[in-house]
Amino acid sequence: MSLLTPPRITGSSVRAGDRNFRFVTTGAGLTVLGVLAAIAAFLVWQSLPALQNNTGNVVTNQLWLPDADPPQWGIAVLIFGTLWTSIIAMAIAVPIGIGTALFITFYAPRRVARTLGFIVDLLAAVPSIIFGLWGLYYFMPEIVPAAQWLSTYLGWIPIFSNDLDLYTKSILIAGFVLAMMILPTVSAISREVFWQVPKGHIEASLALGATRWEMIRMAVLPFSRPGMISAAMLGLGRALGETIAVALILSAVFDINWQITEPGGNSIAANIALKWGEAAGNGRSALIATGMVLFFITLVVNMTARWVVNRRKEFSGAD
Amino acid sequence: MPIARQTPSARVRAPRVAVLLGAASALLMACGGSNTVNPAIPAAEAALAAGDIECIDGKIQSAGSSAQANAITEWVNVYQTACPESTIDYQPVGSGAGVEAFVSAQTSFGGTDKAVTDEDMDAARERCGDNPAINIPLVGGAIAVAYHLDGVDELVLDPATLSGIFASDITRWDDPAIAALNPGVSLPDAAIAQFHRSDSSGTTANFSDYLEATAPDAWDYDTGKEWTAPGGQGAKGSDQVIASVAQTPNSIGYVELSYILDAINAKPVAIDQGAGPVLPTADNASVTLASSEATGDDGDIVLSIDYTTQVPGAYPISIVTYEIVCVSGLEDGQNPELVAQFLAFAASDSGQQLLGEIGYVPLSGELLDAVRTSVGLVVEGAGR
Numbered sequence: 010m011s012l013l014t015p016p017r018i019t020g021s022s023v024r025a026g027d028r029n030f031r032f033v034t035t036g037a038g039l040t041v042l043g044v045l046a047a048i049a050a051f052l053v054w055q056s057l058p059a060l061q062n063n064t065g066n067v068v069t070n071q072l073w074l075p076d077a078d079p080p081q082w083g084i085a086v087l088i089f090g091t092l093w094t095s096i097i098a099m100a101i102a103v104p105i106g107i108g109t110a111l112f113i114t115f116y117a118p119r120r121v122a123r124t125l126g127f128i129v130d131l132l133a134a135v136p137s138i139i140f141g142l143w144g145l146y147y148f149m150p151e152i153v154p155a156a157q158w159l160s161t162y163l164g165w166i167p168i169f170s171n172d173l174d175l176y177t178k179s180i181l182i183a184g185f186v187l188a189m190m191i192l193p194t195v196s197a198i199s200r201e202v203f204w205q206v207p208k209g210h211i212e213a214s215l216a217l218g219a220t221r222w223e224m225i226r227m228a229v230l231p232f233s234r235p236g237m238i239s240a241a242m243l244g245l246g247r248a249l250g251e252t253i254a255v256a257l258i259l260s261a262v263f264d265i266n267w268q269i270t271e272p273g274g275n276s277i278a279a280n281i282a283l284k285w286g287e288a289a290g291n292g293r294s295a296l297i298a299t300g301m302v303l304f305f306i307t308l309v310v311n312m313t314a315r316w317v318v319n320r321r322k323e324f325s326g327a328d
Numbered sequence: 329m330p331i332a333r334q335t336p337s338a339r340v341r342a343p344r345v346a347v348l349l350g351a352a353s354a355l356l357m358a359c360g361g362s363n364t365v366n367p368a369i370p371a372a373e374a375a376l377a378a379g380d381i382e383c384i385d386g387k388i389q390s391a392g393s394s395a396q397a398n399a400i401t402e403w404v405n406v407y408q409t410a411c412p413e414s415t416i417d418y419q420p421v422g423s424g425a426g427v428e429a430f431v432s433a434q435t436s437f438g439g440t441d442k443a444v445t446d447e448d449m450d451a452a453r454e455r456c457g458d459n460p461a462i463n464i465p466l467v468g469g470a471i472a473v474a475y476h477l478d479g480v481d482e483l484v485l486d487p488a489t490l491s492g493i494f495a496s497d498i499t500r501w502d503d504p505a506i507a508a509l510n511p512g513v514s515l516p517d518a519a520i521a522q523f524h525r526s527d528s529s530g531t532t533a534n535f536s537d538y539l540e541a542t543a544p545d546a547w548d549y550d551t552g553k554e555w556t557a558p559g560g561q562g563a564k565g566s567d568q569v570i571a572s573v574a575q576t577p578n579s580i581g582y583v584e585l586s587y588i589l590d591a592i593n594a595k596p597v598a599i600d601q602g603a604g605p606v607l608p609t610a611d612n613a614s615v616t617l618a619s620s621e622a623t624g625d626d627g628d629i630v631l632s633i634d635y636t637t638q639v640p641g642a643y644p645i646s647i648v649t650y651e652i653v654c655v656s657g658l659e660d661g662q663n664p665e666l667v668a669q670f671l672a673f674a675a676s677d678s679g680q681q682l683l684g685e686i687g688y689v690p691l692s693g694e695l696l697d698a699v700r701t702s703v704g705l706v707v708e709g710a711g712r
Contacts, residue, residue: 073554145568150575173499174519177576178561261526261562262555272561283564286394287528287553289424 049304056298059291067298073263073280075295076288082295084302086263090180090275091303094255095248097184097269098191103241105188106195113196114203115225126200133193141254144186149177149258156181156270171270178260180274186254191244198243202236203229235318242314246307252278277303368402371682372409380676383411384666391419392426392439395530396467396649398586399688400439403674406682416670423530430652431455436662437653437671441530443630444652452652459657459709462628463650464702466674468689470613471535471645472588473597474573475580477501477516484509484598484605487542493520493580494539495547496559501578509600516578523572523581526562528553534647535582541635542601542644570594585610586687599645603638610684612643618693620648627655627702631695646689656709668703668710675703 062080065072070083109129113122153176160171210228219227230237256279260272277299285296375381390400397420404416421429423440430438431451438444443463444452452461473490475483485493489505492498498505501515525532536551549557563569566583573581574593585608588596598605606612617631619639624630631648651671658664673679680690691699 072556074550074552074556077550077552146571146575173559175521175561177521177572178563256526256564257568259526259562260560261564262558262560264558283527284554287422287530289422292528 049301052297052301052304056294056301059294059298062291063295071263071265073284073295076292080291080295084277084299086265086275087277087280087299088302088306089265090259091249091277091306093267093269094180094183094187094259094274094276095245097180098187098248099241099245101184101188102191102195102244106192106240106244107199107237109192109196110199110203111225111229113200115221115229126197129193129196131193132189133197137190137251137254138257140186140190141257144182144254144258148186149182152182152185153177160270168267168269170268172268173271175272176270178258178272179270180259180266181269183255183258183274184269186258187248187251190251190254191247194247195240195244198240199233199237202233202240205236206232239314239318242310242317245310249307249310250278250303251276252282255279256282366405366409368405368409371406371678375406375673375676375678376410378676378678380678381407381410381673382669383414384663384669385411385413386663386666387415387417388436388663388666388670389417389419390426390435390437390439391421391429392651393423393441393530393649394420395441395469395584395647396439396688398686399467399683402682402686403670403679406678407670407673414666416666427452427652433659433662436658436664436667437651439649439651441533441647441649443624443650445630452654456654457657460626460628460655461652462626462655462702462705463624463630463652464627464671464675464699464706465629465631465648465650465691465695466671466699467649467683468613468617468691469647469649470585470608470610470643470689471531471538471582471647472585472608473580473582473599473645474570474588474591474594475597476573476577476594478577480510480513480515481595482510482598483513483595484600486600487539488546490597490599491539491543491546493522494524494560494582495549495557496522497546499559518578521576521579522560523563523569523576523579524555524557524560525565525569526555527564529565530647531566531582531584535645538635538645584687585613585689589687599643601636601638601644603640603642606641606643608643608645610687610689612641613646613689614692615639616642616644616646617648617689617691618695620695622695622698627705629695629698629702653706654709655705658710664710668707671703672707675700 059075059080060067063082064079065081065083067083069085070081071086073082074080075082109125113126117125156176156179159169164170206229210232211224214224214228255276259274259276259279261275261279261283262273263275264273266273281296281300284292288296372381397418400418404418407416408414418439423442426438427440427444427448429435431448433455449461453459455461473485477483485506486509489498489509492505499520500518501520502517507515530553532555533551533553536549539547540551555562561572563572563581566587569581570583570587570591573579574591588594588608596608598607600606616633616637616639619637619642620631620633622629622631633646633648635644637644653667653671654664658667675696680696683690
């Protein structure tokens with residue numbers, strides 16, 4: 010730490026450039042903090058009216074009637090849907106993303122690796138409305154037979170069962186589309202991390218007679234674990250906040266439903282997109298309140314990721 | 329300014345294509361708007377020839393209901409094409425915000441789904457310099473129930489069955505209640521995929537009002553802009569509802585009339601309230617509006633639509649939206665003459681005929697006469 014901090018120059022030897030540059034960088038840092046604080050203050054201030062006159066329990070109520078008289082609304086359904094779609098997306102995207110990164114880094118011939126890496130990065134450049142429309146009009150009809158198969162043969166697992174005999178607009182479909190959206194994030198960061206594994210570790214394990222799989226298992230993965238966690242967390246951050254693709258695909262009913270092949274589900278961001286246009290004063294205030302909840306969930310997710318990364322860094326054995 | 333309009337039906341027919349077309353037309357407009365042909369030209373020429381448009385120069389601001397936005401936009405296009413020196417701006421901000429903007433004197437008139445009454449009306453009078461303010465119903469509409477059943481060309485439902493389906497009490501197409509209304513039709517042994525709006529919408533409010541009024545036994549959920557009945561699937565906007573119905577076999581959903589007109593795979597349900605099945609068409613909905621009871625004094629017209637109507641050929645799920653205007657007392661800066669002449673054009677034969685062409689419902693009969701009398705008061709109040 011102290012090695013990185015140059016001794017402070019004092020007295021007449023301080024150059025104007027040094028001083029000014031320090032002010033500029035400090036200012037830039039403070040601006041970010043200021044913006045974040047302003048957003049938090051705005052969210053709290055705007056959401057207070059709806060929080061005060063809500064006659065439902067804000068945490069457990071499963072209705073959304075903030076403009077009714079008396080207003081009654083809660084965030085239970087929205088938080089459930091937000092987390093549940095994101096968990097499904099993570100379950101699909103993290104293994105595939107890390108697998109892709111491992112293939113690109115350790116298995117693929119150089120030319121294939123470069124092309125594949127480029128294509129995965131390209132996936133990140135596709136706007137989310139495109140993912141939404143593609144998911145709704147092309148992917149959904151294609152995945153219905155798969156969902157039927159899941160409910161027929163794996164229906165004994167509660168989350169796959171389907172009592173309605175309807176398979177469209179489900180959390181499963183939204184999860185798949187979200188997974189595709191976060192795949193480039195997970196894959197790109199994992200790839201960066203795998204590149205940073207010390208060559209010495211890799212060569213040492215190979216020299217000791219390890220196969221490529223053993224080398225990855227014993228040298229690469231332990232070293233990369235914090236990086237992979239932060240990759241997954243950054244993907245989770247995007248999945249939690251994804252708006253328009255989810256708004257288009259999910260059925261957006263106000264109901265907590267674990268069954269991922271049935272129509273249903275909702276999320277905080279999608280709900281804001283769907284309800285904002287026609288919401289009156291109190292409705293908008295309630296929507297901002299849900300936005301505040303999402304803000305803090307995202308904050309907690311990112312802080313947890315940082316904490317995990319920092320905690321693991323000491324034991325990673327980096328040289 | 330030429331505005332390239334895209335009819336709702338085109339969006340309905342092929343959403344993927346429509347997205348591409350939208351992008352392409354945006355590009356075209358960016359490259360040079362002069363290439364696009366203004367579709368409002370023939371309508372403007374016809375209206376001028378019929379003497380339905382009197383040009384007033386200047387600019388007005390207005391705002392309100394999004395349900396009537398396409399109708400107002402169409403009128404504005406035609407009026408501005410005929411009168412290049414006038415500009416009419418209508419912001420579809422929603423009814424509540426529209427009335428608020430009018431009352432606080434930010435706009436020259438407001439559009440609203442529900443007639444302005446009571447305290448809001450007092451505020452509106454005050455805004456007009458203590459002169460009368462009136463509701464004028466100008467735009468009629470209808471809500472169609474669209475279904476997708478392969479091999480079934482005609483489907484009849486009554487209010488109780490409709491409520492049962494949308495309340496998820498009736499969940500299969502071969503339910504005895506549906507079969508009884510459709511003798512000789514082979515209904516599939518399949519689950520009903522029911523679609524409703526996932527966004528807040530006046531269409532949802534009107535449709536649930538209708539269900540509550542006509543089938544109170546089968547429908548005991550809240551009415552309002554949010555869909556509160558259990559089950560079913562939500563879709564964003566009427567365009568997504570009709571697209572979902574078109575794409576999903578054995579499905580049903582409710583949309584604004586314009587979305588059903590050219591839809592492929594989705595057909596309109598005929599509603600039978602005791603006087604025989606009636607299909608949703610502009611003419612059939614116009615019958616309902618014309619036979620509805622109008623109240624209000626001194627030019628103010630508030631329509632109470634009889635959802636339980638038994639008039640032959642009347643399509644019951646009809647709606648009307650209003651403009652809230654000052655009879656007199658609008659500040660000169662807000663151009664009362666332009667407001668009056670624009671409303672006069674909207675209420676004219678040319679104006680109302682345009683409504684039918686874009687999926688709204690033209691007014692007719694005594695109702696239209698009453699509306700023109702009210703508009704006449706505004707024209708008079710504007711000093712011409």
